[in-house]
Amino acid sequence: MPFGEVVCGSPGSGKSTYCYGKYQLFTALKRPISVVNLDPANDALPYPCAIDISALITLQDVMDKHGLGPNGGMLYCMEYLEANFDWIEARLAALGDDAYVLFDLPGQVELSTNHESIKHIVEMLTKRAFRLAAVHLCDAHYITDAAKYVSVLLLSLRAMLQLELPHVNVLSKIDLIAQYGDLDFNLDFYTEVQDLSYLEATLNASAPPRFAALNMAMISLVEDYGLVGFETLAVEDKNSMLTLMHAIDRATGFVFVPPPDSNQPPDTIEQHHAGPAARPNTYALFSSAIGPLKGPGSDIRDIQERWIDAKEEYDAFERREWRKEGEMIRDQVARSGKIRERKMPESKEAAKESDDMKT
Ligand SMILES: Nc1nc2c(ncn2[C@@H]2O[C@H](COP(=O)(O)OP(=O)(O)O)[C@@H](O)[C@H]2O)c(=O)[nH]1
Numbered sequence: 333m334p335f336g337e338v339v340c341g342s343p344g345s346g347k348s349t350y351c352y353g354k355y356q357l358f359t360a361l362k363r364p365i366s367v368v369n370l371d372p373a374n375d376a377l378p379y380p381c382a383i384d385i386s387a388l389i390t391l392q393d394v395m396d397k398h399g400l401g402p403n404g405g406m407l408y409c410m411e412y413l414e415a416n417f418d419w420i421e422a423r424l425a426a427l428g429d430d431a432y433v434l435f436d437l438p439g440q441v442e443l444s445t446n447h448e449s450i451k452h453i454v455e456m457l458t459k460r461a462f463r464l465a466a467v468h469l470c471d472a473h474y475i476t477d478a479a480k481y482v483s484v485l486l487l488s489l490r491a492m493l494q495l496e497l498p499h500v501n502v503l504s505k506i507d508l509i510a511q512y513g514d515l516d517f518n519l520d521f522y523t524e525v526q527d528l529s530y531l532e533a534t535l536n537a538s539a540p541p542r543f544a545a546l547n548m549a550m551i552s553l554v555e556d557y558g559l560v561g562f563e564t565l566a567v568e569d570k571n572s573m574l575t576l577m578h579a580i581d582r583a584t585g586f587v588f589v590p591p592p593d594s595n596q597p598p599d600t601i602e603q604h605h606a607g608p609a610a611r612p613n614t615y616a617l618f619s620s621a622i623g624p625l626k627g628p629g630s631d632i633r634d635i636q637e638r639w640i641d642a643k644e645e646y647d648a649f650e651r652r653e654w655r656k657e658g659e660m661i662r663d664q665v666a667r668s669g670k671i672r673e674r675k676m677p678e679s680k681e682a683a684k685e686s687d688d689m690k691t
């Protein structure tokens with residue numbers, strides 16, 4: 333049973349960078365991963381791409397052939413992909429049952445909020461036993477302005493209702509948040525979306541009074557659903573990537589899949605002969621799935637400290653650690669170079685000896 337993520341979000345929210353970051357992380361963790369580029373306008377892909385929509389259709393060709401602009405062309409490409417679903421289906425099947433697939437979507441917001449093609453493609457994948465989660469990236473700088481924050485909440489809610497997948501909303505580029513000045517509230521206010529009525533004063537100050545009631549109605553709508561919450565992401569930070577990975581593994585159900593070499597209590601893994609993704613793991617049901625997320629950066633207060641309250645101290649600490657690591661690697665390289673030098677004369681002598689033997 334393949335697992336995967338539908339990575340969506342507005343242009344520039346960091347989707348392709350995230351896919352590359354996750355590719356590197358999973359490769360280091362020795363977890364399988366394949367990235368599928370579904371953005372026909374993506375011409376410089378940062379990651380090694382398993383399937384690329386450009387092999388089927390490109391935005392430029394569509395625009396030239398049908399006289400469409402970039403937005404209309406993009407919708408055409410998605411409809412074309414939907415109509416040719418067998419093209420992508422065959423390529424996904426070739427990745428195998430234990431694949432983990434990231435779908436890098438185009439940034440046009442309507443694709444994940446009201447256009448039907450992506451929704452239908454997702455439905456067809458789910459029917460073919462794909463266990464998917466939507467990972468919706470929103471640039472964290474929007475939370476610095478109350479009105480923009482409300483629009484991000486509505487956008488996230490709309491994407492959740494449209495895609496009908498387990499959904500993980502993410503405030504991306506959290507490492508840059510301190511650049512935009514002080515936040516009105518602590519980070520947990522924005523990520524937990526608990527009591528939005530506190531935004532009233534700020535919203536009313538920034539908009540004409542007749543919009544006040546509308547703003548408050550929208551806020552209470554989001555609160556009533558109680559669905560929207562956010563994880564955070566700084567793509568270069570390992571702890572941040574790992575915490576997000578755990579949250580997504582819960583959403584997709586991957587937490588129930590034991591790693592191949594895992595040391596589980598006896599009789600908790602059934603069907604030992606089956607591939608890892610096909611074995612139910614009773615132990616994980618009780619241990620990992622319902623327990624709190626653990627590890628550095630899994631508490632939002634840690635993230636507040638890392639990226640807002642004490643960013644400079646942490647940055648300086650990390651720079652020192654990197655320097656130490658760099659020096660260690662340099663020493664190791666120098667030492668192994670010396671060892672090789674010592675070995676070289678021996679091997680020359682050995683070569684001379686064997687020449688003598690031949691003559
Ligand atoms: N500082 C920082 N920059 C990021 C992060 N993620 C993405 N970016 C930058 O944001 C820009 C847009 O990213 P990209 O992945 O192309 O966005 P996409 O249009 O959603 O695919 C690029 O310049 C990235 O380097 C992050 O976590 N931190």
Ligand SMILES: [Mg+2]
Pocket residue numbers: 347348349371374
């Ligand atoms: Mg992109």
